[in-house]
Amino acid sequence: xxxxxxxxxxxxxxxxxxxxxxxxxxxxxxxxxxxxxxxxxxxxxxxxxxxxxxxxxxxxxxxxxxxxxxxxxxxxxxxxxxxxxxxxxxxxxxxxxxxxxxxxxxxxxxxxxxxxxxxxxxxxxxxxxxxxx
Amino acid sequence: xxxxxxxxxxxxxxxxxxxxxxxxxxxxxxxxxxxxxxxxxxxxxxxxxxxxxxxxxxxxxxxxxxxxxxxxxxxxxxxxxxxxxxxxxxxxxxxxxxxxxxxxxxxxxxxxxxxxxxxxxxxxxxxxxxxxxxxxxxxxxxxxxxxxxxxxxxxxxxxxxxxxxxxxxxxxxxxxxxxxxxxxxxxxxxxxxxxxxxxxxxxxxxxxxxxxxxxxxxxxxxxxxxxxxxxxxxxxxxxxxxxxxxxxxxxxxxxxxxxxxxxxxxxxxxxxxxxxxxxxxxxxxxxxxxxxxxxxxxxxxxxxxxxxxxxxxxxxxxxxxxxxxxxxxxxxxxxxxxxxxxxxxxxxxxxxxxxxxxxxxxxxxxxxxxxxxxxxxxxxxxxxxxxxxxxxxxxxxxxxxxxxxxxxxxxxxxxxxxxxxxxxxxxxxxxxxxxxxxxxxxxxxxxxxxxxxxxxxxxxxxxxxxxxxxxxxxxxxxxxxxxxxxxxxxxxxxxxxxxxxxxxxxxxxxxxxxxxxxxxxxxxxxxxxxxxxxxxxxxxxxxxxxxxxxxxxxxxxxxxxxxxxxxxxxxxxxxxxxxxxxxxxxxxxxxxxxxxxxxxxxxxxxxxxxxxxxxxxxxxxxxxxxxx
Numbered sequence: 001x002x003x004x005x006x007x008x009x010x011x012x013x014x015x016x017x018x019x020x021x022x023x024x025x026x027x028x029x030x031x032x033x034x035x036x037x038x039x040x041x042x043x044x045x046x047x048x049x050x051x052x053x054x055x056x057x058x059x060x061x062x063x064x065x066x067x068x069x070x071x072x073x074x075x076x077x078x079x080x081x082x083x084x085x086x087x088x089x090x091x092x093x094x095x096x097x098x099x100x101x102x103x104x105x106x107x108x109x110x111x112x113x114x115x116x117x118x119x120x121x122x123x124x125x126x127x128x129x130x131x132x133x
Numbered sequence: 134x135x136x137x138x139x140x141x142x143x144x145x146x147x148x149x150x151x152x153x154x155x156x157x158x159x160x161x162x163x164x165x166x167x168x169x170x171x172x173x174x175x176x177x178x179x180x181x182x183x184x185x186x187x188x189x190x191x192x193x194x195x196x197x198x199x200x201x202x203x204x205x206x207x208x209x210x211x212x213x214x215x216x217x218x219x220x221x222x223x224x225x226x227x228x229x230x231x232x233x234x235x236x237x238x239x240x241x242x243x244x245x246x247x248x249x250x251x252x253x254x255x256x257x258x259x260x261x262x263x264x265x266x267x268x269x270x271x272x273x274x275x276x277x278x279x280x281x282x283x284x285x286x287x288x289x290x291x292x293x294x295x296x297x298x299x300x301x302x303x304x305x306x307x308x309x310x311x312x313x314x315x316x317x318x319x320x321x322x323x324x325x326x327x328x329x330x331x332x333x334x335x336x337x338x339x340x341x342x343x344x345x346x347x348x349x350x351x352x353x354x355x356x357x358x359x360x361x362x363x364x365x366x367x368x369x370x371x372x373x374x375x376x377x378x379x380x381x382x383x384x385x386x387x388x389x390x391x392x393x394x395x396x397x398x399x400x401x402x403x404x405x406x407x408x409x410x411x412x413x414x415x416x417x418x419x420x421x422x423x424x425x426x427x428x429x430x431x432x433x434x435x436x437x438x439x440x441x442x443x444x445x446x447x448x449x450x451x452x453x454x455x456x457x458x459x460x461x462x463x464x465x466x467x468x469x470x471x472x473x474x475x476x477x478x479x480x481x482x483x484x485x486x487x488x489x490x491x492x493x494x495x496x497x498x499x500x501x502x503x504x505x506x507x508x509x510x511x512x513x514x515x516x517x518x519x520x521x522x523x524x525x526x527x528x529x530x531x532x533x534x535x536x537x538x539x540x541x542x543x544x545x546x547x548x549x550x551x552x553x554x555x556x557x558x559x560x561x562x563x564x565x566x567x568x569x570x571x572x573x574x575x576x577x578x579x580x581x582x583x584x585x586x587x588x589x590x591x592x593x594x595x596x597x598x599x600x601x602x603x604x605x606x607x608x609x610x611x612x613x614x615x616x617x618x619x620x621x622x623x624x625x626x627x628x629x630x631x632x633x634x635x636x637x638x639x640x641x642x643x644x645x646x647x648x649x650x651x652x653x654x655x656x657x658x659x660x661x662x663x664x665x666x667x668x669x670x671x672x673x674x675x676x677x678x679x680x681x682x683x684x685x686x687x688x689x690x691x692x693x694x695x696x697x698x699x700x701x702x703x704x705x706x707x708x709x710x711x712x713x714x715x716x717x718x719x720x721x722x723x724x725x726x727x728x729x730x731x732x733x734x735x736x737x738x739x740x741x742x743x744x745x746x747x748x749x750x751x752x753x754x755x756x757x758x759x760x761x
Contacts (some may be wrong), residue, residue, distance in 0.1 A: 086482070
């Protein structure tokens with residue numbers, strides 16, 4: 001698989017943040033969201049984004065979670081190219097063959113780790129830090 | 134027994150207008166003057182001499198200032214109404230008969246300056262004063278004292294004649310009957326009856342509580358006692374509950390706590406609301422992700438390249454163009470490079486500066502809302518950790534309200550209990566009063582019965598006494614009229630009338646005309662109080678003489694000139710009759726001519742103030758009273 005991913009790419013999110021089995025607290029980003037994530041695509045994009053802005057790639061988990069495709073949701077179709085672009089630009093060391101796995105196994109899980117390790121206010125602070133730098 | 138006494142001397146000290154004087158009623162040879170005249174002008178002191186003798190006999194009417202012999206009237210005028218010394222009068226008497234000076238009786242009455250009552254001392258000759266003997270002699274010489282006012286049956290003046298006229302013409306209490314002590318029992322009985330009448334009226338006026346009320350009051354009392362007993366039990370219960378449920382927090386503290394809690398709760402609600410308003414909307418996440426990635430790329434110094442391939446597959450296009458062979462390989466390779474270098478649509482990452490600012494503000498606001506929500510939540514948790522939860526507050530408030538209600542109930546109950554106890558006390562007092570009044574009523578009934586029975590008895594008794602008095606008066610007047618007729622027969626010179634006793638309807642004396650048997654009643658002159666007409670006056674004088682004779686008094690008859698309508702021959706006969714019958718006479722007159730009417734006169738004592746300045750004293754006494 002090349003570095004260029006399409007919306008049909010299949011990834012997965014940890015079950016703890018899946019719509020079916022996940023924790024409500026995680027599904028609302030510790031209460032920052034007015035409603036829970038619907039579908040795994042947006043959850044995954046948000047987790048990966050958090051991992052990117054915090055530069056956290058500490059967690060790599062290859063366990064199969066809740067699968068999704070980025071085209072599953074009309075809204076996510078609009079944003080996953082921005083994510084893939086940013087991931088590619090910020091992680092040039094990741095080769096084309098590892099690109100999809102890097103997102104699936106490392107960024108999504110590390111982002112989830114950010115959610116689980118921080119409170120709502122801390123998440124705000126992380127976002128503010130990213131925006132204000 | 135001595136028949137009568139003659140006056141030997143009269144010694145006066147501080148009595149009316151006389152400071153000091155001694156009048157001797159003996160002649161120069163010390164012979165007794167049995168029949169004498171005291172004469173002198175009006176105001177000379179004749180009446181003073183009579184009063185002095187009379188006062189010596191009967192004393193002063195203490196306190197009765199209106200009476201002629203009241204204490205203050207005795208004082209010399211210069212004393213100014215206050216007694217400034219002792220007052221005394223001494224009469225020396227000698228029994229008629231063969232008696233010498235050793236038998237003389239000295240009657241001395243003294244009213245000391247500081248004394249309450251005057252005193253009479255009677256001594257015989259040189260003997261010492263003996264109180265009991267004094268009383269005996271007093272009775273012998275002066276007779277019974279009169280019941281009303283001053284006077285003695287041996288003094289006959291206008292006043293005595295007036296009262297005698299009332300006696301023999303009317304039925305009311307009078308001098309004559311008083312002297313006989315007739316009306317006294319009747320008066321006492323009248324007073325007793327009056328007392329009984331008062332008792333009957335007083336008891337009759339009393340409004341005794343009805344004993345019929347007792348069963349009703351008893352029932353009320355028992356019912357009230359039951360209510361009180363129940364109320365007391367209820368009171369005990371309430372007190373116990375109140376003691377066991379005293380609120381730990383007062384209502385004020387509770388209110389403050391509730392306000393604090395409500396405030397915190399409101400803050401929490403507000404924070405929740407604010408948070409809800411500021412939470413990230415799910416449809417905004419696409420924009421947020423773009424802004425975050427854009428900002429991160431920017432901060433990492435990675436420029437975002439515009440992208441052309443968001444919608445096209447540049448490799449497919451280059452392959453197609455190669456197949457057409459219209460383009461050089463360089464062109465088609467460049468087109469292929471486009472796909473390599475810019476494989477993703479980056480339009481979402483470009484030009485996000487403005488959005489970034491908006492997101493910063495938005496996330497800050499979200500953070501503030503989150504912070505407020507956390508703080509208010511913590512505040513409520515703190516309050517709850519000290520026991521202030523909404524549920525607790527409601528429970529405490531409910532307990533407090535109940536406590537207040539029970540306290541109010543206790544207050545009301547205590548007040549009702551107090552009122553009922555007071556009411557019970559009133560009922561018990563009323564019951565006691567009725568029971569006590571039963572006893573008193575019973576006693577009063579006995580008193581009433583006794584008074585009514587006594588009155589019945591008294592009415593009968595008084596009727597009997599009045600009847601007896603009436604009869605006694607008739608009997609007395611019957612006996613007296615005989616002596617009156619005796620004196621009348623001797624004294625009367627005209628022989629036109631004769632005294633008569635009229636028995637009915639009112640026993641009284643009158644005169645019967647000898648020629649036509651008509652009756653002439655004694656008429657009183659309303660202005661002077663004296664009887665009008667010589668016959669009427671003579672009838673009164675004769676009655677006075679008859680009464681004096683029966684009174685037992687042994688004093689010389691003192692006859693004041695009170696018979697102005699009696700003709701001269703009759704007066705002459707009157708004087709001679711009295712002097713002979715009573716063996717002594719003191720005739721007092723201010724008419725020279727009348728003074729000479731007495732036959733066998735032993736002397737004329739002339740009373741004159743011609744040579745006396747103001748008061749008679751030891752120096753001028755002889756000038757005041759001179760024997761002629």
